[in-house]
Amino acid sequence: MAPVSLDTINPKVLKCEYAVRGEIVTLAQAVQEELKSKPGSRPFDEILYCNIGNPQSLGQQAITFFREVLALCDHPSILDKSETRGLFSADAIERARQILDQIPGRATGAYSHSQGIKGLRDAIAAGIEARDGFPADPNDIFFDRWCKPSGPHDDAVTDTIREGWNTLSHSSVSLVPYYLDEATGWGLEVSELKKQWADAKSKGITPRALVVINPGNPTGQRIIRKRSVDFCKKEGLVLLADEVYQENVYVPEKKFHSFKKVARSMGYGEKDISVVSFQSVSKGYYGECGKRGGYMEVTGFGPEIREQIYKLASVNLCSNISGQILASLVMSPPKVGDESYESYSAEKDGILSSLKRRAKTLEDAFNKLDGVTCNKAEGAMYLFPCIRLPEKAIKAAEAAKTTPDNFYCRRLLNATGIVFVPGSGFGQVLGTWHFRCTILPQEDKIPAVVSRLTEFHKSFMEEFRE
Amino acid sequence: MAPVSLDTINPKVLKCEYAVRGEIVTLAQAVQEELKSKPGSRPFDEILYCNIGNPQSLGQQAITFFREVLALCDHPSILDKSETRGLFSADAIERARQILDQIPGRATGAYSHSQGIKGLRDAIAAGIEARDGFPADPNDIFFDRWCKPSGPHDDAVTDTIREGWNTLSHSSVSLVPYYLDEATGWGLEVSELKKQWADAKSKGITPRALVVINPGNPTGQRIIRKRSVDFCKKEGLVLLADEVYQENVYVPEKKFHSFKKVARSMGYGEKDISVVSFQSVSKGYYGECGKRGGYMEVTGFGPEIREQIYKLASVNLCSNISGQILASLVMSPPKVGDESYESYSAEKDGILSSLKRRAKTLEDAFNKLDGVTCNKAEGAMYLFPCIRLPEKAIKAAEAAKTTPDNFYCRRLLNATGIVFVPGSGFGQVLGTWHFRCTILPQEDKIPAVVSRLTEFHKSFMEEFRE
Structure with missing residues (x-):
């Protein structure tokens, strides 16, 4: 008798899905193995991973x-x-x-102090103060291994707010999703928040927190920060602000403003609103995903709740020290006059300006494809083009027992080696189809992505023309 | 309205406790601050942390x-x-x-492959094969950030087996504890396992896994491996073997035998029993707690369950790369003939033989204390002496609204700066009192620990003499 079978496994595990490492990526790994064992078996010689924000795997150099x-x-x-x-x-x-x-x-x-090494937290608090122009307290900083509240997450805060989630989909947390508005460049609308809030309440769900990504994922759109803050304040929600793309802003007139800064500049203090800001070493111009470093700044909780958050952080002992050091460095990089300042700046600017160019090239390429429209990437690391698929393709997907966007991405992968993530993994308005594509392939690979994609798309649309 | 208060917090969070970072440690940190701000305010000038297996914090040098x-x-x-x-x-x-x-x-x-870098897993599998004399498959290795199933744990396996636990006490997992037998040097008895199993079943709980620490925590005792394997096989339990103390064995005639090796040498193969072995870089002679590296070797699950474990590992993306590298190094250290071999061996032997001496000195000191008996440490990093407290001390503890062991540890800390963990945090047979003490203070500090403890104990026993 096997102790664990599909009949006896935790059913929440079966339900759990993680789009950016889902079916298409598993298929891509199989094709990669095939290319290794049978070179020349495909019309391409390498897999181009555009599925996940993993810059150094695609050749970005560490600072x-x-x-x-x-x-x-x-x-x-x-x-x-x-x-x-x-x-x-x-x-x-x-x-x-x-x-x-x-x-x-x-x-x-x-093992360090459970929140992380005090001196490193001092450096981070100083970095936040310099960035925001409002005080930051080193005792509000908790180092963690990844620090993203949206997907993989920080346990200490979310456990405290409600049940432990691991990914939302295999936990006892109720996820109340909201849509971003494609027409306004993936903007966040308060009317949408209110609609989903009311809908949840009518189902007996009491929302406890609002998760906002700032700048937005996928494309770094402007989000209505002040109105989100007011909404959280009015409805008694914790504001969980995923701010890991704070350095990934490609439009000069749009600067990063943290949610804490916005709340403070609206006159809301520590007692008025609970804001947790997450930062990570995985994104930005540093892209140090493998170092698993990050922190959260926890503000607006009473001392008795802080104590509980600290207790849960203590159970995990501490996050890895290299990750802690790196997180402190990204918040206190070399300054003018330091020996490394010039080379550091050149490396940083090189990466960010190249990302901006890559985003533009890919955006233009998408917009030239028949039936595809693509919003501009103003920040973050992704494009999320919309594709209007022919009815015949939708039927073919149905026959293949998959969604149309998955069907398209599978075909694309098999024909070109390019890995996109089907939009259905992220949620998309009913009847619309998208895919997410990172802007991370190195600049010398971008022409190949564009030409292979363009060629594939043309033949796909021809095959399924009505 | 505060979004989170003690009335609305996840009630499981309130219930969660973690003994080795509990009340006594919080008090110790406060005393440490006091020593800093008011030097000379106490009859000692430093805190001696004997609460947690954190060797490098006490001066142990990295390899x-x-x-x-x-x-x-x-x-x-x-x-x-x-x-x-x-x-x-x-x-x-x-x-x-x-x-x-x-x-x-x-x-x-x-980010690496979600299980960890393949070449490093190859090195680990080779290390396991060399250690056990049975084959190990790199595809069975999953790197994780800490790899201990007993306290903080690996999510991917435990989620699969049942619900996510974080520490057992704030999850929906039912913990069925069992006692070790103090009379046999903290031995594990199958009669005890059977008793707790039957008791759980009678309460409607179906145990899914047996967690065993091998060599045992606290004192590295011999555990009845073969009978534990048979018990798991008969009752359909997954065997979760915490084997992080595999290098911490201080008795020449007692060698480490992994549970997988034991199962294989009993003739049980992949299809007969599910064994998960956990190893960490935090313990052993390396003591690299801050690097948060470790792995689990997952054997005896069908492919459909393996796929689920892999999926959950993917959600966490990967463990930090430095931790992965370090875990591969501890399983493939320098060999005879390598330039570093001699210095490496000298460092390793120096640490292990010193730990052995420290364990003996502390054991002898405990056994000389009035009313204290202490088993020998044959492995791991701790002593767990039993203390028979005078009735008057037990009454005083009651009056102070705490347990007698906590009362003793609090008094000890205030008088000497020594930090022990009260036994009640680990569970102890009703009416007996213990504390756990690591053997990790550096050798030059041990005489001070012994003399301060001896002096305190004498005055404590005198104060509460009946």
């Missing part, structure tokens, strides 16, 4: 200064050796020393 | 070879520089190259 500091903190005994000065920049050596001095016994291999 | 490799993988661009050969050992450079070659694009900042 040198950050990696210098990490290496020195991993192996502090080389700090005082003369060869080290030939290998590392002076400010990286200095920064590593400062960080190590903030760690009791310089023990980068010890 | 040089491991840190060299980590630093080089963090900053690969120095690999080819001549200065690097003066700073790093040749085999660390070579190993870093090998590891980087196994990572697509050498991208240590990318």
